Amino acid sequence: MNICISIFLFLMGMVMGSFYMVVALRLPQEESLIYPGSHCEYCNHPLSWFELIPVFSYLLQKGKCRKCGHKLSMGYPITELATGILFTFSYLQFGLSYHFFLSIILSSLLIIIFVSDMRYMIILDSPLILTVILSMILRIIYFDLKTALLAFIPAIITFVIFFIIGKIGDKMFQRESLGGGDIKLSFVMGYILGLPMAIVAFILATFLALPYAVGYLFLKEGHEVPFGPFLISALWIVFVFYDKFNLLINWLFLVG
């Protein structure tokens, strides 16, 4: 039974990943999600159903458009595969529980932010809002309305802290340090993780971003580094390994 559910979630994850890719690439450009249907970016050749099967179509077509032969982006199969893996991992880690559903929501947000922020330096509002609404509904179902509403307090505090850090950063570096999207994402971090874990996730994100930022500074001078993918990765990591981080914090405070 476990294997059946795992395979189902892997396939569903790949289909959803394909959809998230469309969301992350089209919404920042203010394009419709439905029209026009999926087509080759280079020759506009409309894709039929057998060219739309996640990962498999890419492999069958050897990574090329069937019509014009142009090389297709590796981003598609990688995103689809990553979503499938994250969905299956969520199940293997948590079973069919509250944390599983929350993990599915966070994995979806992770994929969308990764693609849109890397490509356009944009974090979309709608997936952030949807994440808060869905996790609020989950809290009401698994706990109660009060628990769902109380989680807004750390969310607001985290948002204010990020806003202040952003303002200080802008003054220090004389340019935008935390983007508006990053600050909005911090609200989600506060809602999901509470305090102080949202701050722990912020610290983890800066550590994750550091080698990337240093590398970029040497390669392309003055190029902006999107922070969103690191923030959402840190949120996901702290969420999944919450107990381990909790132990670490307790240990640090006891020692200190």
Ligand SMILES: [Zn+2]
């Ligand atoms: Zn083509």
